[in-house]
Amino acid sequence: MFGWLNTKKVPKADDQIRQNVENFVNPKAVLEKFTAITGIHFNQKESITASKLIYFCRNNHIFSFDELYRCLENDNEILEGLINVLTVNETYFFREARQINFLVDKVVSRKEKVRILCAPGSSGEEPYSIAIALLDRGVSALKIEIVSLDINSEVTLLAREGHYTARSLHKTTQELQEKYFIKEENTLRVRDDVKRLVTFHTINIFDERLFELGKFDMIFSRNMLIYFDEPTVAKAVERLGRLSRTKESLLFFGHADFVKTPVALVEHYDDGIKFYTIV
Ligand SMILES: C[S@@+](CC[C@H](N)C(=O)[O-])C[C@H]1O[C@@H](n2cnc3c(N)ncnc32)[C@H](O)[C@@H]1O
Known part of the structure; x- marks a missing residue:
């Protein structure tokens, strides 16, 4: 776990850390604080996370977990940096094409403008997939507004830039790539x-x-709740539900996001797709 302490070319801060290895023994309080802020639980991955924390401290000249804990309370830049390091942002275009097609059908059947939320949108692949699917079905741009959010500020910047590699595009047809990308x-x-x-x-x-x-x-919340425990899932779902414009607003989640339907939601099935409305 402390392999990096043996490297020969070390930055100055390492000297101080080297003397204080015992200051990085127990990350429990830091992780609990992080979970209280973000909802993200680390379950069995605590030792991997501890290594990431130590690495983060080294890069930010923080000399103990106690100091890191204090930073999480009063230093927004450190909190933002740690969130950017500890969140898992895996995503790709058309990750759940059937759900997106179902959403497009619903939008097509409505006359009014539709506001769609992607929470979380990570680096943009999911919200852009929805936008592309709607345009490709001939929905007028005037009828579409998509809002994407994520707790990670780095992926938000990447999303705004909108540059993607083959890794993100493996489920996107050549035809769509030529039509909607440069x-x-x-x-x-x-x-x-x-x-x-x-x-x-x-x-x-x-x-x-x-x-x-x-x-x-329409609210899309895929593959975020998997990082939360059950009470936090309930809290998150209740908050997302409060963003419903009406009781007809539709909410979509990932297959692994929860096992038991949270009390704030009513479950529906249509054409093999599971979706939810608020109670
Ligand atoms: C695995 S990605 C899912 C992205 C996309 N929805 C998908 O399914 O492909 C999970 C995202 O949730 C974000 N996230 C985790 N906790 C969050 C929170 N409390 N508020 C907002 N976003 C959060 C992470 O930063 C990460 O980008």
Whole structure:
């Protein structure tokens, strides 16, 4: 776990850390604090997480877990940096194409403008997939507004830039790539008319700023609740539910996001797709 302490070329801060290895023995309080802020639980992965914490401390000249704990209480930059290191942002275009097609059908059947929330949107693949699927079905851009949020500020910046590599695009057809992306050196860039449909925000769903986003007709929340424990899932779902514009607003989750339907939701099935409305 302390392998990096043996490296020959070490930055200055390491000298102090070297003398204080015992200051990095128990990350429990730091992890509990992080969980209280973000909802993210580490379950069995605590030793991997501890290594990441030590590495983070080394890069930020923090000399003990106690000091890191204090920083999480009063240093927003450190908190933001740690969130960017500890969140898992795995995503790709059309990760759940059937759910997206179902959402598109629902939008097509409505006359009014539709507000769609992606919480979380990570580096943009999911909200852009929704935008592309809607445009490709002939839905007018005037009828679409997509809002994406994520707690990680780095992925929010990547999403705004909209450059993607083959790794993100493996489930996207050649035809869609040619229609909605512009080829650049090593990446494909999302076309501006797709970008204009989506706004990206760095927001923690447990922050009151969530409610400044307004109300939505469709809410996509995939693969975030898997990192929370059951009471936190219930709290998150209740907050997302409060963003429903009406009782007809639809909520979509990932297959592994919860086992038991949270009390704030009513479950529905249509055409093999599970979706929810608020109670
Ligand atoms: C695995 S990604 C899922 C992205 C996308 N929805 C998908 O399914 O492909 C999970 C995302 O949840 C975000 N996240 C975790 N806790 C969060 C919180 N409390 N508020 C907002 N976003 C959060 C992480 O930063 C990460 O980008």
